[in-house]
Amino acid sequence: MIRVVVADDEMLIRHGLAAILSGEPDIEVVAEAADGVEALGEVRRTDPDVVLMDIRMPLLDGIEATRRLARTAPRSRVLVLTTFDLDQYVYHAMRAGASGFLLKSAPRHQLTAGVRTVAAGDALLAPILTRRLLEEFLSGPPPGAAAQPALDDLTQRELDVLRLVGRGMSNTEIGTVLCLAESTIKTHVGNLLGKRGLRDRAQLVVLAYESGLLRPGH
Numbered sequence: 001m002i003r004v005v006v007a008d009d010e011m012l013i014r015h016g017l018a019a020i021l022s023g024e025p026d027i028e029v030v031a032e033a034a035d036g037v038e039a040l041g042e043v044r045r046t047d048p049d050v051v052l053m054d055i056r057m058p059l060l061d062g063i064e065a066t067r068r069l070a071r072t073a074p075r076s077r078v079l080v081l082t083t084f085d086l087d088q089y090v091y092h093a094m095r096a097g098a099s100g101f102l103l104k105s106a107p108r109h110q111l112t113a114g115v116r117t118v119a120a121g122d123a124l125l126a127p128i129l130t131r132r133l134l135e136e137f138l139s140g141p142p143p144g145a146a147a148q149p150a151l152d153d154l155t156q157r158e159l160d161v162l163r164l165v166g167r168g169m170s171n172t173e174i175g176t177v178l179c180l181a182e183s184t185i186k187t188h189v190g191n192l193l194g195k196r197g198l199r200d201r202a203q204l205v206v207l208a209y210e211s212g213l214l215r216p217g218h
Helices: 011-022 036-046 062-072 088-096 108-119 127-137 156-166 171-178 182-196 201-210
Strands: 002-007 027-033 050-054 077-082 101-103
Touching: 002 011, 002 036, 002 108, 011 027, 011 050, 011 108, 027 036, 027 108, 036 050, 036 062, 050 062, 050 108, 062 077, 062 088, 077 088, 077 108, 088 101, 088 201, 101 108, 156 171, 156 182, 156 201, 171 182, 182 201
Parallel strands: 002 027, 002 050, 050 077, 077 101
Antiparallel strands: none
């Protein structure tokens, strides 16, 4: 059973999401939260697999709540909810540790599939939307960003894999391009995550762009 906390300050949306998810045989909504502070408390209380996190909430926004959860509740994966697919806050949420994002207008099957994907430990990244999002907000240095992270500790093969992850490819697709087994690609992805201290592919995509390995528009 996948345990979910739904965090959104709009009651009708929150209840609607909870009702949809509760109707699935393998998903249980264990709590709802109306702001970021309440979300943190419910995550501590219920230890969910997935947190559906709205970005714009009172008291503590979804970005800071995601950042704190990445430190204090690393087992709980955050799936960000947004109204617009080109939302600068989504980019910041991904940097903070979110495992992906969904539009609030997404159909029911995308919502439930997204929760299952993130609960399984994968990142929910629609390649076209993710690439467009990153290219929009990395066309110049992101506000408040530090110097580009160096990739000197990565092998050439790891760089190849990171570049293709950044393009939104799956392990199977990367294996085809590099003529390697999918299990080998999975090992390389695991090594990348371990070396950089990242949670999943969402942060690898951000790293590929922020490091300059991939450039907007290319």
